[in-house]
Amino acid sequence: MKTTRRQFIKSVGLGTVTLAFPNLISTRCAAAKQPNILFIMSDDHAEQAISCYGSQLIETSHIDRIAHEGIRFENSFVTNSICAPSRAVLLTGKYSHMNGLRDNQDEFDGSQMTFPKLLQQAGYQTAMIGKWHLKTDPTGFDEWKILIDQGEYYNPTLIENGVRNEYIGYTTDLITDIAVESLNRRDRNRPFCMLVHHKAPHRNWMPNLKYLDVYNDRDLPLPETFYDDYADRQAAKEADMRIDDMYLSSDMKLNTGYYEKETGTGGNLASAPFAEMGWAASLARLTETQRKAWDAHYDRINEEFRDLKLTGDDLLRWKYQRYIKDYLSCILSVDESVGRLLEYLDEEGLNDNTLVVYTSDQGFYLGEHGWYDKRFMYEESLGMPLVMRYPDQMKSNRVSEKMVLNLDFAPTFLDFAGVEIPVEMQGESLRAITSGNGQGEWRDSIYYHYYEYPHGWHNVKRHYGVRTERYKLIHFYYDIDTWELFDLQRDPNELNNLYDDPDYTDIVNTLKTELERLQQKYGDTDIRI
Secondary structure (H helix, E strand, O other), X not given: OOEEHHHHHHHHOOOOHHHHOHHHHHHHHHOOOOOEEEEEEEOOOOHHHOHHHOOXXXXXXXXXXXXXXXXXXXXXXXXXXXXXXXXXXXXXXXXXXXXXXXXXXXXXOOOOOOHHHHHHHOOOEEEEEEOOOOOOOOOOOOEEEEEOOOOOOEOOEXXXXXXXXXXXXXXXXXXXXXXXXXXXXXXXXXXXXXXXXXOOOOOOOOOOHHHOOOOOOOOOOOOOOOOOOOOOOXXXXXXXXXXXXXXXXXXXXXXXXXOOOOOEEOOEEOOOHHHHHHHHHHHHOOOHHHHHHHHHHHHXXXXXXXXXXXXXXXXXHHHHXXXXXXXXXXXXXXXXXXXXXXXXHHHHOOOOOEEEEEEEOOOOOOOHHHEOOOOOOOHHHHEOOXXXXXXXXXXXXXXXXXXXXXXXXXXXHHHHHOXXXXXXXXXXXXXXXXXXXXXXXXXOEEEEEEOOOOOOOOOOOEEEEEEEOOEEEEEEEOOOOEEEEEEOOOOOOOOOOOOOOHHHHHHHHHHHHHHHHHHHHHOOOOOOO
8 A cells, every 4th residue: 555655654553652752862862871873865966966065056055064163074085986885885894806796787795794784793783774775685784774776756666674565655755754654663771773775966956846957047167167068088988978969759758749759869879768768657656646747747847858959959958957957856855854854853852962964975077077967986976975963072164184995984983882893894983083183194095996887877988997096097997008197286176187188197006006905905906808
């Protein structure tokens, strides 16, 4: 039986002990020795779309609140910029070649050590809500309710501890509802660790109905590198993730009959049959009421597109506006979700003793280099937003320039919980940095390795590399053998490959030595074609 969102909230109930004895509950939680952990992760949320990172595109007041009341990391990076591998690194604290999940085709080995298992053994209540995307069932969680594969934006099916249930509503809202309901049922004498993982703003960017019209009255500026020609960057030139290759159906929300079937630019036909079928299936999931509101917005866009008969650069710019507006509108619901969870902590008196983290599984291109998606070791997809708050141990309004990795999440959570960090975890705890005492030794370089080629999407070559504060060295391999060097201080947009510049020979040699050191340190020395 399908459950409406309103019915679901009603079934949770408001006449609970939570409301009857708030002071008693607050006292118990505040006295806990181990902090609660609330880890909120979205999918493909770029730093460029968060206002505390300086975005001019959107206001994300609730995510900003975490940063203002805690710490924002300016140099936060992912070790393998793609969905499933990033999640495996989060759980294990180990690089992809060590945890066995290199790309989205691999299955996660749930028998291996993860931080939720260790917290569970230490007395924590553990829960996983939302996008899982690891092909095998979650382990180490007392409760798990996960989307199937990528999940749907509307009316999703969730697997709840092995049982499938269908819901009616917008998925971001539903995930938040389920998280709050789970927190209401927790044992208030024990700490909790909850992972709230949103589908949004993953492709194909279907906004909540109430946010459909937010950007109607304005167009957004093109990124500085929108017309990048990829000079001296072979792998970038051969990639298939340009905005002009987006599908007119599933990406642009156009229905059959409003565009010519043969219309298309670049490597992908904009009206590929499988994209049209996928889009038809997404629309079919909408209820009659949802579809009426949806059509009221997008029918106008369909008709305008049919009448404009766009081609060339006009079509490209139109696609960018459709993409970026839908993407940002999805984030509005994510930010609202963060606000609801923070409000719950306020009401329950859980603020001081709860570590709250907001991040994304990786970065994303919002038109930079003419792209969407992620994968490359370039800054927009390598960087991931990271803000933390823990009033009991963190000062407010702090910014860290330290280079941190998603590899560091697992040891950080264990450290705060007072649980011994296993030697096999390859990350480092961020606790000293967040407390303001991180003045000791810290990494001055990071290692990255991406594997999903030739299978998978977007034709991004396999590559690995090293990034320091100023420089980045990347090696693309498998069916090519090319190197790229960037001076991030002089060329922050990474447009000029300096690898063959004789003035940088010494820097290349130094970075290759550091790259080899990191590969030895992390055990990534058997790099096979």
